[in-house]
Amino acid sequence: MKRDIPSRYAEFLVSRSRLIIALLLVVSAIVGAGAVVGTTGEEQIGQTGIDSPEQAALDRIDATYGTDDAVVSQVVVRDDGGNVLTRESLLKSLRLQKQFRDNESINATLRTETGAIGIENIVANVAYAHQQSERADAAGGDDSNGTASNGTATNATASPAAERSSEPTLDQQIAALESRSDAQVETYLSRILDPDASVPGDDPAEFLPTAYEPGTTRADARTTLVFQQAPSDSPVTEAEVNDAQVTIDALVEKRFADAFVFGQGIIDEESSQAIGDTFTIITPIAVVLLLVVLAIAYRDLMDVLVSVFGVAVVLVWYAGIQGWLGIPSNSTLIAVPFLLIGLSIDYSLHVVMRYREARTGTLDTDDESVERRDPTAAMRVGIAGVVLALATAAFSTAVGFLSNYISPLGSIQDFAILSGVGIVAIFVVFAALVPALKLELERFFDRRDRDRRNDAVGVGSGWLRRLLSGTATLARRAPIVVIVLAVVLAAGGAYGATGIDTEFNQADFLPQDAPAWMDSLPGPFAPGDYDVSENLDYLSENFRQRGQDSDGQILLEGNVTAPALLTATDQTAENTAQNGTIVVGADGRAAIEGPASVLRSVAAQNETVADAIATRDMDGDGLPDRDTAAVYDLLFDAAPEQASSVFYRADNGSYQSARLTVGVQGNASSQAVAGDVRDVASTIEEDAPVTATATGGPVITAVVQSALFETLVEGFAITLVVILGLLAGLYWWRSRTPGLGVIALVPVLIALAWLLGTMAALEIPFNSETVVITSLAIGLGVDYSIHVSERFVDERARHDSLADTLSATLTGTGGALLGSAVTTAAGFGVLALALSPPLQRFGIVTGLSIVYAFIACMTVLPCLLVLRERLLAQVS
Numbered sequence: 001m002k003r004d005i006p007s008r009y010a011e012f013l014v015s016r017s018r019l020i021i022a023l024l025l026v027v028s029a030i031v032g033a034g035a036v037v038g039t040t041g042e043e044q045i046g047q048t049g050i051d052s053p054e055q056a057a058l059d060r061i062d063a064t065y066g067t068d069d070a071v072v073s074q075v076v077v078r079d080d081g082g083n084v085l086t087r088e089s090l091l092k093s094l095r096l097q098k099q100f101r102d103n104e105s106i107n108a109t110l111r112t113e114t115g116a117i118g119i120e121n122i123v124a125n126v127a128y129a130h131q132q133s134e135r136a137d138a139a140g141g142d143d144s145n146g147t148a149s150n151g152t153a154t155n156a157t158a159s160p161a162a163e164r165s166s167e168p169t170l171d172q173q174i175a176a177l178e179s180r181s182d183a184q185v186e187t188y189l190s191r192i193l194d195p196d197a198s199v200p201g202d203d204p205a206e207f208l209p210t211a212y213e214p215g216t217t218r219a220d221a222r223t224t225l226v227f228q229q230a231p232s233d234s235p236v237t238e239a240e241v242n243d244a245q246v247t248i249d250a251l252v253e254k255r256f257a258d259a260f261v262f263g264q265g266i267i268d269e270e271s272s273q274a275i276g277d278t279f280t281i282i283t284p285i286a287v288v289l290l291l292v293v294l295a296i297a298y299r300d301l302m303d304v305l306v307s308v309f310g311v312a313v314v315l316v317w318y319a320g321i322q323g324w325l326g327i328p329s330n331s332t333l334i335a336v337p338f339l340l341i342g343l344s345i346d347y348s349l350h351v352v353m354r355y356r357e358a359r360t361g362t363l364d365t366d367d368e369s370v371e372r373r374d375p376t377a378a379m380r381v382g383i384a385g386v387v388l389a390l391a392t393a394a395f396s397t398a399v400g401f402l403s404n405y406i407s408p409l410g411s412i413q414d415f416a417i418l419s420g421v422g423i424v425a426i427f428v429v430f431a432a433l434v435p436a437l438k439l440e441l442e443r444f445f446d447r448r449d450r451d452r453r454n455d456a457v458g459v460g461s462g463w464l465r466r467l468l469s470g471t472a473t474l475a476r477r478a479p480i481v482v483i484v485l486a487v488v489l490a491a492g493g494a495y496g497a498t499g500i501d502t503e504f505n506q507a508d509f510l511p512q513d514a515p516a517w518m519d520s521l522p523g524p525f526a527p528g529d530y531d532v533s534e535n536l537d538y539l540s541e542n543f544r545q546r547g548q549d550s551d552g553q554i555l556l557e558g559n560v561t562a563p564a565l566l567t568a569t570d571q572t573a574e575n576t577a578q579n580g581t582i583v584v585g586a587d588g589r590a591a592i593e594g595p596a597s598v599l600r601s602v603a604a605q606n607e608t609v610a611d612a613i614a615t616r617d618m619d620g621d622g623l624p625d626r627d628t629a630a631v632y633d634l635l636f637d638a639a640p641e642q643a644s645s646v647f648y649r650a651d652n653g654s655y656q657s658a659r660l661t662v663g664v665q666g667n668a669s670s671q672a673v674a675g676d677v678r679d680v681a682s683t684i685e686e687d688a689p690v691t692a693t694a695t696g697g698p699v700i701t702a703v704v705q706s707a708l709f710e711t712l713v714e715g716f717a718i719t720l721v722v723i724l725g726l727l728a729g730l731y732w733w734r735s736r737t738p739g740l741g742v743i744a745l746v747p748v749l750i751a752l753a754w755l756l757g758t759m760a761a762l763e764i765p766f767n768s769e770t771v772v773i774t775s776l777a778i779g780l781g782v783d784y785s786i787h788v789s790e791r792f793v794d795e796r797a798r799h800d801s802l803a804d805t806l807s808a809t810l811t812g813t814g815g816a817l818l819g820s821a822v823t824t825a826a827g828f829g830v831l832a833l834a835l836s837p838p839l840q841r842f843g844i845v846t847g848l849s850i851v852y853a854f855i856a857c858m859t860v861l862p863c864l865l866v867l868r869e870r871l872l873a874q875v876s
Contacts, residue, residue: 010384014376017436024433032316034323052703057555057693064648065659070111071228072547073245073263075118076539077256078221085219087177087185090120093224094174096255097121100226100248101170109236109244111227118224119207124173126188131176189217195587203601205586209542212586223543226263230548242268260535263547267510270532274511274835275334277527281518282830286338289826290345297349297819300454302441307348310434314344317425318418327414334839336415338831339846340422342824343397343783347390347430349823350787353816355382355438356454375442383435389790392730393783394427396723400779403715403722407708468814471858472806479863486860490750493757500756501765503669504705507536508765511835527835536667544583544591545666549697552582552662552677558690560595560647560658561629568687569660570596570623572680580676581668591663592680596623598646599635606638629655658690664698674702709767716771719778720745727786735793743864744789747856748781754852755845764841773845780846781853784821787813788857792865802869806862814858821854 013020077084077093097116100106110116168176177185192204195214205212208219226248231238245265252259294304318340327333359378401419404412445452474482513534514527521527539545556565569592576582576590583591600622603610612631616624624631632655636643643649648657662680664673677699681692727741759766791813795805828850831843 006384006388007380009387010380013383013432013436014380014439017439020432020436021440024428024436028313028316028433030320031324032320034320034325035316037323052707053693054695054699054703057695058553058700060657061553061555061659061695064657065645071230071241071264072550073226073228073248073261073265074539074543074546075116075224075226075248075252075261076221076259076535076543077224078258078538080220080258082220083218084222085119085189085217087180087182090123090185091174091177092255093118093120094124094170094177096251097224098170098174099251099255103247103251105240106244106247109228109241111229114227116224116226119204119222120177120224121173122192122204123185123188124177125168126192127180127185128168128172128176130184130188131179186217190215193217206544208586210544210583210585211542214586221542223539225546226261241265245269260531262532262535262539262545267532270511270530271509271836273528274530275839277514278834278836278839280524281521281527281835282833285833286341286827286830289830290341290823293819293823293826294345297823298352298454300452302445302452303352303438303454306434306438306441307345307352309437310348310429311341311344313429313433314340314422314425317429318422321421321425322418325417327418333411333415333418334836336418336422338827338843339419340426342827342850343423343780344426344430345823345827346783346820347426348434349816349819350386350390350813351383351430351435352438353812353819354386355379355435357812358382358385359452360454375439375446379435379439379442383431385794387431389787390427390431392726392790393786394423396726396782396786397779398423399722399726400719400782403719406711406715406718412708464815464818465811468811468818468858469807471814472803472810472862474859475806475862475866476803479866482859482863483867486747486750486856489757490753493753493755493760495757496760497753497756497766500760501763502709502767503671503765504701504709504767505667505669505765506701507533507667508837510536510837512837514835530835540665540667544585544663549700550664550666551696552664552673552694552698553696554594554660554662554677554681554684555693555695556658556660556684556688556690557656557693559688560655560690561632562689563623563625563628565658565684565688565690566596566599566623566628567621568684569594570621571687572683573597576680581665581673582676582680583663583665592660593646593663594660595632595646595658598639598642599623599631602635602639602642609634609638660684662696668698670698670702670705673698705767709771713771716778723778723782727782731789731793739868740789740793743868744785744861745782746864747860748778748785748853750860751781751849751852751856752778754856755849758848758852759845762844764845770841770845773842773849780824780850781856784817784853784857785861787817788861789865792862802866806866810858810862817854817857821850825850825854 075093075096077089079089083089097120100110100115107115180188193215205214207222207224209221212219226245228241228244229236231241242263242265245261245263246269249261249266252261291304291308294307298304298307315337318337322329322333355378358381359375398420401423402416404416405420407413407416442452510533511530513530518527536545559565573590573592573596574588576584576592578584585591599609599613603613603622609631612634613622613624616626616628616631618625632643632647632649633653636647636649645661646659647655648659650656660680662677664677674694677696678694681694684690685692724741724745727744728738729741731740731744732738756766759770764770788809791809792805795808795812796802799805799808825847828843829847831839832847834840834843
């Protein structure tokens with residue numbers, strides 16, 4: 001009865017082949033209609049919320065603080081070896097800002113009060129103040145020489161405060177700066193950039209590189225911050241904001257010889273372009289490679305066309321299911337079609353090659369003679385011999401994919417669903433539709449006396465058969481040597497894996513510039529330029545990155561009015577090392593904004609606050625050492641917006657908490673950033689009577705990725721347990737030999753150890769992204785192992801000799817596995833040419849996993865089977 005089920009299924013298929021074809025074509029049309037009727041859209045990979053102290057602290061910050069939710073992009077102007085602080089360069093930036101306001105699509109997304117701010121605005125405001133002073137002097141009969149002889153450093157640096165009150169327009173700023181000479185602009189710069197000057201408003205040094213030498217009037221780069229409305233609390237959409245950034249980038253390129261814009265819109269634009277270019281470049285390569293390998297493996301046009309038809313039906317099912325389920329497209333799902341194509345070829349090869357073996361008489365599993373092996377009988381024998389292995393492989397592979405559904409990340413859940421359902425589609429298509437279609441075509445040609453008895457790969461004579469037979473000989477003669485060598489390599493791989501990088505870095509997902517050889521591709525295939533990754537590195541090394549979720553934050557709760565808190569936060573900003581991920585400015589202070597920095601900033605503009613601090617400053621550090629609550633009250637009166645960004649004051653006037661904002665490098669790993677921000681929090685806790693909780697975008701990302709990594713590793717373990725149970729149950733059901741299930745899994749684990757060692761050698765991180773791939777490697781490896789072990793069980797029942805059993809197993813199934821491994825690895829391997837790093841890693845790691853799985857199943861598994869046979873012989 002156990003072996004009857006495949007035979008019954010095979011009998012039903014050959015007797016109802018036309019019905020099966022018609023039924024499955026109708027089902028395919030219904031499922032595929034989802035691609036047209038359903039809605040998918042596009043979605044960012046994103047991240048999910050995780051219950052944690054860090055997330056709770058961020059929620060409290062969002063609920064109680066006057067946070068600035070504007071979208072911020074940065075315009076960076078460079079002149080390597082030159083000076084970007086010239087009057088001409090500053091005027092270019094002001095005129096650029098005017099273009100932003102004049103452009104309807106850009107202006108609609110800009111914040112009304114502050115569209116853009118840079119050092120050019122500060123200098124222009126000083127020029128405007130001096131211009132107004134000169135006009136006042138002239139109106140009063142004062143003979144001014146036009147150089148603002150009365151514009152002392154105090155007068156010059158007070159002009160930004162005037163800018164706050166009178167808000168000169170961009171036209172006024174441009175006109176004022178145009179009216180100044182180069183020497184006058186140089187004078188203004190020397191005054192506002194004087195380290196000893198108390199500059200109200202925005203610190204000019206914030207717009208200059210961290211390597212800028214304080215006090216000088218030269219810099220080789222500067223940045224301008226462009227503030228856009230956040231889609232979450234404004235009428236503008238995310239698409240409008242991103243499109244505006246792309247338009248800004250185009251304007252910047254036209255105005256400056258060396259400048260760039262960095263923002264989420266630019267990242268999304270280049271990422272989408274990279275994906276499109278990737279498909280344009282690798283799709284023809286993949287198609288040609290696929291057809292060449294199929295042509296070599298099949299040596300028959302009809303079998304190639306039937307296989308390609310089956311692949312097309314699987315892709316129709318994939319697109320339809322995605323549409324019916326309403327799963328949005330994202331960069332993670334791009335690899336799924338390549339995965340399904342590779343596995344489809346795998347299943348097709350096994351079906352076709354098993355049919356060929358049965359047709360030529362190589363596969364003699366019944367009493368019929370070779371001469372009577374017509375297409376119907378051949379398909380009956382062939383499909384009966386392979387369908388159970390296909391079903392088991394499909395189930396185990398689907399488990400490998402679906403185990404990732406436990407991930408809290410929606411994009412990986414979608415990946416798991418579509419991949420798992422895609423495997424089911426592959427099984428249905430290649431265990432039913434393709435065999436039925438091939439049978440009908442074979443019958444058609446047989447009625448016209450066309451001889452179509454082709455040999456299966458590796459079964460006939462030739463070098464490939466000798467190679468596959470050689471593996472059987474090696475397994476019989478030196479099984480222990482092979483196993484020991486494999487285990488030693490696996491141990492080395494496992495040891496190497498202990499040092500593998502497990503950190504997650506968002507910068508690793510940015511598109512990379514195409515290799516030089518792609519520049520020679522013809523026009524339609526030539527890739528674009530991708531500078532976003534290089535620009536992020538430059539920005540992170542030279543400036544503080546701005547924007548939503550780009551900063552670390554620290555929530556301070558407890559006695560936040562204690563003077564020790566101001567001292568602790570101030571000293572932390574002074575003593576933070578420059579070799580970490582926290583941005584340190586040209587003045588040697590870390591980019592940490594909090595109560596201390598806000599007090600100093602407001603005091604520079606407000607005499608009341610300044611006097612209150614001075615009367616309470618006992619050590620001369622510019623901060624109050626007693627009665628701080630009274631100073632904070634004055635701070636809220638003078639600058640409520642700035643005060644509410646660092647303090648939460650309850651309705652009764654008590655101070656409940658304080659907040660620090662920590663500028664961090666945008667190209668650093670989230671785990672490294674989280675570690676540095678937590679160190680700052682710990683230092684403050686040691687020196688002040690408060691509880692400090694590190695949070696903010698990068699810290700939350702680290703928490704999410706760590707939790708995600710843990711859940712994926714759990715899924716990894718679930719995959720192993722389920723597949724082990726499946727294999728043990730299968731062989732217990734078939735032959736009361738559950739130990740075969742354990743043996744079948746051993747080469748998969750060995751191949752996995754090889755893979756992890758190679759990843760460590762290639763410096764490919766083992767994080768929440770690649771752990772998904774390695775869990776899939778188990779499913780793919782088990783596929784090969786099942787085919788070999790299943791064939792061994794069948795052949796052992798037919799042969800008395802172990803040598804004949806191994807030879808028949810490895811030359812029969814081994815040929816199909818080789819063809820499958822080559823096509824599948826090649827299908828994934830072409831992704832190494834992708835311009836998107838995640839696709840590159842997916843292609844490399846998956847391709848390697850397939851190669852290693854094939855090698856392990858063709859060498860280690862036969863040796864284990866030989867040792868098992870010898871052990872059983874000794875026992876009996």
